[in-house]
Amino acid sequence: MDNKDAKIDRISIDKDANINVVVNRTPDPADDVIELNKVFHNMKERRRVYAWLLVLLMLVGLCVPLMLAQMNQKPLTVSSVVTLKYQVRRDNGKKITYTDLKDLSAPDGSRLDLNEVKSSYVLSNALAYAGLPKAVSVNNLRRNIRIERILTEDSRRQQEVVSGMIDSKNSGAYAQAQGLELTYENQFIVSLTNGFGDENSQKIIYLTDSELRFLLNQILDAYNDYLIRTYADLTLPEDKIALADPEALDVLECLDLVDAALEDLKVYCENKPQNVLEYRSYVTGYTLTELLEVLNLFRQERMDELYSFARTEAIAEVPETLISGYQYKLDSVDAKIKVQEGNINTVQGILDGYQNESIYVSVQESGTTKSATTTTDYYNQLILEQAANYETLADLEIKAANYRDTIGSLRLNAENDDLVAKANEELAGCIAGARAIYGKIREQMKEIFSASFYTEYLEHSSAQGKSASVFAKAVRNMAIGAVLGAVAGVAIWFIAGLVPEFRLRREKEQQGKAVTE
Amino acid sequence: MAGTKKTHWFRIFVIVMIGAFVAGTVLSAVLFRINPSKIYARATLQLTFDGAADGTAPNGRAYSIRDLTSDEVIGLALERSSLGDRITPDELRASLYIQGNYPSDIVTQAMSYESLLDFAINREVKYDIYHPTQFTVILYNDFSLKQGELTGLLDNVMNAYKEVFTAKYSATVSLTIGDDVFEADSLEYAQRIDLMRTTVSQLALYAREMAAKDATLRVDGIGGFSDVAVRLQSLMDNELESLNARISTDALSADANRLISQYNYQISVYGNQRDAQKKRLESLNELIGTYEKQKSEVIYLSTADSLTKIDGNSSQTYDALINLRKATEETITQIDARINDYETKIRNLNRYSGEASDADDPDAADAVTAVSPEDAERKKAEFEAAFSAAGAKRDAAVADFRTLLDRYNAREINDDTVAVASARYFAPRYLSSAFALKVVRTAGPVCAVALIVFLAVLVISRRREEKELLK
Numbered sequence: 001m002d003n004k005d006a007k008i009d010r011i012s013i014d015k016d017a018n019i020n021v022v023v024n025r026t027p028d029p030a031d032d033v034i035e036l037n038k039v040f041h042n043m044k045e046r047r048r049v050y051a052w053l054l055v056l057l058m059l060v061g062l063c064v065p066l067m068l069a070q071m072n073q074k075p076l077t078v079s080s081v082v083t084l085k086y087q088v089r090r091d092n093g094k095k096i097t098y099t100d101l102k103d104l105s106a107p108d109g110s111r112l113d114l115n116e117v118k119s120s121y122v123l124s125n126a127l128a129y130a131g132l133p134k135a136v137s138v139n140n141l142r143r144n145i146r147i148e149r150i151l152t153e154d155s156r157r158q159q160e161v162v163s164g165m166i167d168s169k170n171s172g173a174y175a176q177a178q179g180l181e182l183t184y185e186n187q188f189i190v191s192l193t194n195g196f197g198d199e200n201s202q203k204i205i206y207l208t209d210s211e212l213r214f215l216l217n218q219i220l221d222a223y224n225d226y227l228i229r230t231y232a233d234l235t236l237p238e239d240k241i242a243l244a245d246p247e248a249l250d251v252l253e254c255l256d257l258v259d260a261a262l263e264d265l266k267v268y269c270e271n272k273p274q275n276v277l278e279y280r281s282y283v284t285g286y287t288l289t290e291l292l293e294v295l296n297l298f299r300q301e302r303m304d305e306l307y308s309f310a311r312t313e314a315i316a317e318v319p320e321t322l323i324s325g326y327q328y329k330l331d332s333v334d335a336k337i338k339v340q341e342g343n344i345n346t347v348q349g350i351l352d353g354y355q356n357e358s359i360y361v362s363v364q365e366s367g368t369t370k371s372a373t374t375t376t377d378y379y380n381q382l383i384l385e386q387a388a389n390y391e392t393l394a395d396l397e398i399k400a401a402n403y404r405d406t407i408g409s410l411r412l413n414a415e416n417d418d419l420v421a422k423a424n425e426e427l428a429g430c431i432a433g434a435r436a437i438y439g440k441i442r443e444q445m446k447e448i449f450s451a452s453f454y455t456e457y458l459e460h461s462s463a464q465g466k467s468a469s470v471f472a473k474a475v476r477n478m479a480i481g482a483v484l485g486a487v488a489g490v491a492i493w494f495i496a497g498l499v500p501e502f503r504l505r506r507e508k509e510q511q512g513k514a515v516t517e
Numbered sequence: 518m519a520g521t522k523k524t525h526w527f528r529i530f531v532i533v534m535i536g537a538f539v540a541g542t543v544l545s546a547v548l549f550r551i552n553p554s555k556i557y558a559r560a561t562l563q564l565t566f567d568g569a570a571d572g573t574a575p576n577g578r579a580y581s582i583r584d585l586t587s588d589e590v591i592g593l594a595l596e597r598s599s600l601g602d603r604i605t606p607d608e609l610r611a612s613l614y615i616q617g618n619y620p621s622d623i624v625t626q627a628m629s630y631e632s633l634l635d636f637a638i639n640r641e642v643k644y645d646i647y648h649p650t651q652f653t654v655i656l657y658n659d660f661s662l663k664q665g666e667l668t669g670l671l672d673n674v675m676n677a678y679k680e681v682f683t684a685k686y687s688a689t690v691s692l693t694i695g696d697d698v699f700e701a702d703s704l705e706y707a708q709r710i711d712l713m714r715t716t717v718s719q720l721a722l723y724a725r726e727m728a729a730k731d732a733t734l735r736v737d738g739i740g741g742f743s744d745v746a747v748r749l750q751s752l753m754d755n756e757l758e759s760l761n762a763r764i765s766t767d768a769l770s771a772d773a774n775r776l777i778s779q780y781n782y783q784i785s786v787y788g789n790q791r792d793a794q795k796k797r798l799e800s801l802n803e804l805i806g807t808y809e810k811q812k813s814e815v816i817y818l819s820t821a822d823s824l825t826k827i828d829g830n831s832s833q834t835y836d837a838l839i840n841l842r843k844a845t846e847e848t849i850t851q852i853d854a855r856i857n858d859y860e861t862k863i864r865n866l867n868r869y870s871g872e873a874s875d876a877d878d879p880d881a882a883d884a885v886t887a888v889s890p891e892d893a894e895r896k897k898a899e900f901e902a903a904f905s906a907a908g909a910k911r912d913a914a915v916a917d918f919r920t921l922l923d924r925y926n927a928r929e930i931n932d933d934t935v936a937v938a939s940a941r942y943f944a945p946r947y948l949s950s951a952f953a954l955k956v957v958r959t960a961g962p963v964c965a966v967a968l969i970v971f972l973a974v975l976v977i978s979r980r981r982e983e984k985e986l987l988k
Contacts, residue, residue: 293719
């Protein structure tokens with residue numbers, strides 16, 4: 001069978017046959033895959049090191065935010081609500097009225113400038129009184145004080161409405177916003193922040209919490225003192241009764257002077273606010289109202305009575321001087337009357353010749369024009385002035401008539417020493433009585449000046465404000481830090497477990513290369 | 518081997534931690550020494566009487582805690598502690614810190630505002646002024662006093678304040694004012710009655726105010742405030758009126774001639790006033806006449822969306838003029854009435870002085886014959902007796918009023934309503950909680966740092982061990 005073998009040995013190659021060469025290239029799986037089991041096994045082997053490293057990193061992650069929070073701690077701010085509680089005095093020339101404070105006016109009706117809380121006077125007094133161990137300068141203190149005013153409910157509502165209009169693009173909104181007049185409550189908030197230092201210098205002084213609160217308290221007390229010093233009217237009534245000197249003057253003149261003094265005293269008392277008038281003294285039990293009633297009674301019963309006695313009996317030690325005194329007074333009142341009559345005539349002339357405005361109104365249906373005159377404002381004012389002139393004239397004429405009567409009766413005077421002596425005795429009693437009333441009113445006012453109307457113009461709440469606990473705020477960051485630390489620790493541990501595998505693979509590769517070479 | 522290593526490390530751990538803690542404690546002690554917190558004594562005051570939360574004391578007046586630093590209280594306290602020579606009042610005042618207990622959110626409350634557009638919110642009334650009723654008073658030891666002295670001083674301050682408060686804010690009643698102003702004998706009978714009427718009416722008004730404030734207080738034999746008010750009122754209505762009647766019908770007077778001359782004087786004064794006011798009335802009438810001619814009829818101008826009155830201020834001015842005229846007429850009427858009153862009184866007095874009434878006087882028809890002097894004396898004596906009886910009644914009512922007020926004060930202001938807790942002493946001591954807190958604050962970070970360092974060392978040493986093992 002040689003032919004068969006020879007047939008097998010020789011492969012007949014056709015001319016058109018294709019020869020395909022396939023090269024076998026399957027990779028070795030064991031070289032490229034990293035088995036996780038092996039990694040974890042490595043990790044477990046290295047746990048003695050890396051477990052503690054994990055704990056370390058977590059701890060660091062926990063502590064770093066805490067440290068950062070401590071370093072960046074915001075200084076404490078304490079605040080107080082200040083309520084102004086005096087009465088506002090308004091003088092319209094004729095009467096003085098007192099109203100409770102509802103906005104930010106000063107006690108005399110002008111606008112209160114809240115910046116005075118930061119004035120040097122107030123702050124330096126506060127610092128001196130507080131006696132802090134660390135020296136804080138007035139300028140540094142001023143920089144850390146903040147004053148906020150509080151809008152009234154009405155103003156806030158107006159603002160709200162207008163801002164709502166602006167939001168909805170209402171065209172009239174801006175005009176309305178411009179015309180908005182904001183009013184403020186009679187309360188405001190004063191805040192004091194810790195950390196006093198110049199802008200340029202590095203040194204910043206920090207007070208303790210309790211010192212800061214104490215300082216704010218002192219500042220507000222010093223402001224109260226400032227308000228009282230500036231606005232409180234602490235004048236006691238004057239003693240004009242001493243002007244009536246029985247030695248030098250006649251009975252009638254003395255009585256005039258005492259009467260004038262008591263009138264001044266009455267006006268002084270009546271110009272005080274209602275709560276002062278109703279204040280009942282804890283020493284004597286009187287109120288000013290009661291004292292004024294007694295004063296009126298005294299004038300009516302005692303002084304008028306003595307006056308009429310002296311007048312009708314024409315009591316005068318030196319009649320001529322008395323008569324000339326009254327004559328002088330009469331002459332000056334007469335002169336005033338002349339002036340007043342002149343005024344009246346002038347105004348009358350103006351009124352008579354005044355052309356008031358005529359207006360023409362056309363009536364639609366009938367086509368006619370109706371004319372009417374209206375009085376202008378100036379004319380109205382003149383009319384009222386004229387009426388007031390009449391009143392003044394009446395008062396002056398009454399005075400003049402009284403003087404004339406007095407002079408008349410004095411001229412008829414007959415010498416009567418007994419009556420004169422009696423009158424002088426009663427005058428002494430009268431003056432003593434007037435002095436007694438004056439003394440009582442003065443004592444009452446002194447006591448009132450130490451009451452809260454005149455010592456406390458503002459009330460303030462105690463300084464509120466807590467320094468937030470560093471721990472509480474940083475908790476979130478600490479948790480994040482701990483988690484980050486844990487992640488880092490686990491990652492390092494994982495890599496540590498991974499590294500030997502990589503080394504093994506590299507070794508195998510190198511071995512593989514050596515084999516193929 | 519591993520076991521000993523573990524214990525070895527554990528021992529080091531314990532040593533390190535203890536060391537760190539000790540170091541931290543020492544450090545905090547040092548810091549504590551360098552920056553000691555202030556020494557102070559602290560007491561609390563609580564006010565629970567009626568009206569304390571509104572800031573009003575039992576006698577109706579506003580009270581203020583500032584009285585605690587007033588001269589009286591400080592002076593009393595220094596005197597009682599016998600420290601007057603060591604501490605001046607101003608120094609003491611500068612070391613007192615009074616804190617009212619305010620709600621902690623008072624600042625946000627003040628700034629809060631409930632939007633008008635938010636109808637769901639239950640609108641509460643905003644507070645006006647919050648008056649604290651609990652106060653903490655702190656006295657800083659700026660004078661190097663001992664513990665006992667400091668607490669004693671603060672206790673004295675608080676007690677002195679309690680006394681001054683009781684004195685100042687108790688309700689009081691006035692003693693009768695008029696007595697030392699008027700010499701009673703020199704007054705005419707009518708004037709004496711007027712004086713008593715004034716003082717009694719003031720007392721009655723005050724009694725009624727107290728009755729309104731406290732209707733339940735009752736004392737045996739006296740009743741309550743309203744009873745006292747009724748007594749005083751009836752004194753005015755009955756006794757004084759009858760005395761008044763006695764005077765006018767009998768025309769009693771201490772010195773008739775003088776009274777007559779006084780009435781004549783008053784008549785002439787009022788006569789002057791009447792003349793002047795009459796002249797003024799005439800001028801006003803003329804003025805009103807001229808004004809009426811000038812003033813227009815009232816014209817209203819109406820357009821599509823408004824109605825305007827063309828008038829200026831003339832109606833207001835006209836009203837003002839009419840009011841002035843009315844007031845002047847009223848004044849004249851009053852003056853006429855007074856003049857008539859005086860003329861009647863003069864006529865009555867003339868009966869006693871024996872002067873025959875004026876023959877030209879058309880009202881002479883009711884002139885009566887003169888009264889004899891003995892009768893006059895008797896009537897005067899009767900009057901004076903009745904008057905002093907009325908005076909005695911008034912004094913009895915005032916005494917009872919005072920008793921009631923004392924009872925009221927004792928009930929309103931006492932140890933319970935003005936409660937003072939005794940002073941406690943606070944000094945930075947090593948056994949205090951403040952120090953413990955400081956230790957935790959300082960030693961904590963130290964321990965943390967030590968722990969980190971320890972762990973780092975542990976990690977490094979173990980790594981080195983591993984490297985050796987792997988080799």
